[in-house]
Amino acid sequence: MSTTLLHPRVATAFYGRFAQLRPIQVAAIEPLINGSNVVLSSCTGSGKTEAVTAPLVSRHWEAAAQSGALFLIYIAPTKALVNDLEKRLSPPMQFMGLRIGVRHGDRDDLAAGSKPAILITTPESLDVLIFRKDPALAIVKAVVIDEVHLLYNTQRGLQLSVLIKRLGRLSSCHLQWAALSATIGRLSDVRDFLFGAGNDCTFIEGQSKRAIDAVVKPVVSVQAFNSVVDRMLGDGSAKLLVFANSRRQCEELASSLHTHSRRGSSVFAHYSSLSPEVRVETERGFAECKTAVCLATSTLELGICRAALGRTTGN
Incomplete structure (x- = not known):
C-alpha cells in the first residue's frame, strides 16, 4: 500500500523526500483517514510522528485552510520535545500553507494574532486553555498524544484523560485521537486508561527493539x-x-x-x-x-x- 489514500499535496509534504514509507506509516494511513482512533507503538526513529500527523492533516487540512481554524492539538510531555516537534513539523506545514503554533509555559502562540492550524502543547498548558474556554478549541477535530508511556498509569495521565473528555465537550466536532510511544506493553491498556475501554480504536505495533552498543565504564575524575x-x-x-x-x-x-x-x-x-x-x-x-x-x-x-x-x- 502506498500514499494513494493521502491527499497528493500532503503526501508530497510529508513523504516526498523518501523512496518508500516505513511499515507503521503505511499501516496508520487507512484507519486515520477513515476516522478511527489509533494506539501506535514502534521503536525510536521509526517515523511515528509523521505516521499519524500526515493522515490527520490529509483528512482535515482543506477545511482548516479555508476557515483558518485550529483543527489538531499535538500533546507532548516536555517543553523541549514540544520545541523539537515544532522544528520537525514546520517544513511540511509550510509546504501546505498551514501555520503551526506552540503553547507552553515559555510561549503562547494563541495569543500572537492569527491562530495556528496545529498547536503543539503540554498537558499543563492544555489545562489552562480548557479552563479559560479558549475559543480556538471550539472546532478542534483531532488530538495526538506523544510519549504516552510517561503518562500511562500516572496522576498526570489521569488528569490528561479528564482534559481530553472536557475538550471533547468544548469542541463541536467528534474528537479523533492517536496515542504514540516507543515503549508500550499492552496497547489496549493505554486505550483503557486514557480514553476508556469502550472506545473503538486500531492497534498498530511496529518494531519495538533496536540494538544498542552499550558500554558501562566508571569515570573517576x-x-x-x-x-x-x-x-x-x-x-x-x-x-x-x-x-x-x-x-x-x-x-x-x-x-x-x-x-x-x-x-x-x-x-x-x-x-x-x-x-x-x-x-x-x-x-x-x-x-x-x-x-x-x-x-x-x-x-x-x-x-x-x-x-x-x-x-x-x-x-
Whole structure:
C-alpha cells in the first residue's frame, strides 16, 4: 500500500523526500483517514510522528485552510520535545500553507494574532486553555498524544484523560485521537486508561527493539571524563549527549570541557532553570553543529532527535 489514500499535496509534504514509507506509516494511513482512533507503538526513529500527523492533516487540512481554524492539538510531555516537534513539523506545514503554533509555559502562540492550524502543547498548558474556554478549541477535530508511556498509569495521565473528555465537550466536532510511544506493553491498556475501554480504536505495533552498543565504564575524575569524551567523539563526525544528575554537575563538566577540551566552542549545557531563550538557543546550537557535546539533566530526555546523535551517555 502506498500514499494513494493521502491527499497528493500532503503526501508530497510529508513523504516526498523518501523512496518508500516505513511499515507503521503505511499501516496508520487507512484507519486515520477513515476516522478511527489509533494506539501506535514502534521503536525510536521509526517515523511515528509523521505516521499519524500526515493522515490527520490529509483528512482535515482543506477545511482548516479555508476557515483558518485550529483543527489538531499535538500533546507532548516536555517543553523541549514540544520545541523539537515544532522544528520537525514546520517544513511540511509550510509546504501546505498551514501555520503551526506552540503553547507552553515559555510561549503562547494563541495569543500572537492569527491562530495556528496545529498547536503543539503540554498537558499543563492544555489545562489552562480548557479552563479559560479558549475559543480556538471550539472546532478542534483531532488530538495526538506523544510519549504516552510517561503518562500511562500516572496522576498526570489521569488528569490528561479528564482534559481530553472536557475538550471533547468544548469542541463541536467528534474528537479523533492517536496515542504514540516507543515503549508500550499492552496497547489496549493505554486505550483503557486514557480514553476508556469502550472506545473503538486500531492497534498498530511496529518494531519495538533496536540494538544498542552499550558500554558501562566508571569515570573517576573530571580529567578522565574529558578523555572519554574526546575518544567517543573521535574524528569529529558525531554528537554526544551526556546526562548529569544535577544542574551543578552539568555546569562543572561543561566548564571543564570548555577549558581543557579542543571542542570548547561546541560544548552546551541544558537544564530547567536556564531562561527560555537560552534553552532554545542551546537546543538550536546543538542541533546545528556537526560535532558537539551537550550536558543535560532530564530536560532533554525526550527533546532530542536521537537519530541525529552519534552517542548518548550518563554520568
